[in-house]
Amino acid sequence: MNKTKNSIFLSAVKVFSSNGYEGATMDEIAISAGVAKGTLYYHFRSKEEIFKYIISEGMKLVQDEISAVSNNSDTALGRLKSVFKVQIMIVHRNKDFFKVIASQIWGKELRQFELRNKIESYINDMEGLIDDAIKSNQIKKGNSRLMAYSFIGSICSSSIYEISNSDGDMDNSVESMMEYILNGIGI
Known part of the structure; x- marks a missing residue:
């Protein structure tokens, strides 16, 4: 797992854990990971894909x-x-x-x-x-x-x-x- 995907992984776990699946947003995952929203979408098309x-x-x-x-x-x-x-x-x-x-x-x-x-x-x-x-x-x-x-x-x-x-x-x-x-x- 590269550095960016690892950061997204760790951040997504925290966001899903804190907010639940329904409450988690791509914006919050991007902010938590310290990446631009475009970078997040470059790696993952959707919240569902990040979850999986x-x-x-x-x-x-x-x-x-x-x-x-x-x-x-x-x-x-x-x-x-x-x-x-x-x-x-x-x-x-x-x-x-x-x-x-x-x-x-x-x-x-x-x-x-x-x-x-x-x-x-x-x-x-x-x-x-x-x-x-x-x-x-x-x-x-x-x-x-x-x-x-x-x-x-x-x-x-x-x-x-x-x-x-x-x-x-x-x-x-x-x-x-x-x-x-x-x-x-x-x-």
């Missing part, structure tokens, strides 16, 4: 970071734990981006369907990691698709908790959340 770009690039960055850490463990369970940790850290570092995702996940607009497809791709990756852990008897057998959705839902909920209630000790919070999600609350 930030979702596509943002999810690519997330998946690249997750892929990098998931390849660093020798065990399937180790990969799940690594992915969990990095996902929490990614959400913590990119709150505005995930606020945009959360605000646009439901709806009937094309951009919302495309966003759900990107998330579905991520869930497919998680399902693969869970299948590997099941096959290697590191986690109990079950519906890996449901587990992937539950895992992602738990990560998202835990991330919201962490953002709202962080005491500054991120490592301890991540370890506690991982313990609850991977081992349950016990009865």
Whole structure:
């Protein structure tokens, strides 16, 4: 991503996060990015195109970071734990981006369907990691698709908790959340 597109990306995320999709304007994105409106239109024809770009690039960055850490463990369970940790850290570092995702996940607009497809791709990756852990008897057998959705839902909920209630000790919070999600609350 070149310097101008990166500036537009970062600014668009902030504008969409602050104003929502409907309230965001090309003028505000251009001002926030420090570019002329003509420069913005040179790179993107519409607000919709900018939105699709930030979702596509943002999810690519997330998946690249997750892929990098998931390849660093020798065990399937180790990969799940690594992915969990990095996902929490990614959400913590990119709150505005995930606020945009959360605000646009439901709806009937094309951009919302495309966003759900990107998330579905991520869930497919998680399902693969869970299948590997099941096959290697590191986690109990079950519906890996449901587990992937539950895992992602738990990560998202835990991330919201962490953002709202962080005491500054991120490592301890991540370890506690991982313990609850991977081992349950016990009865």
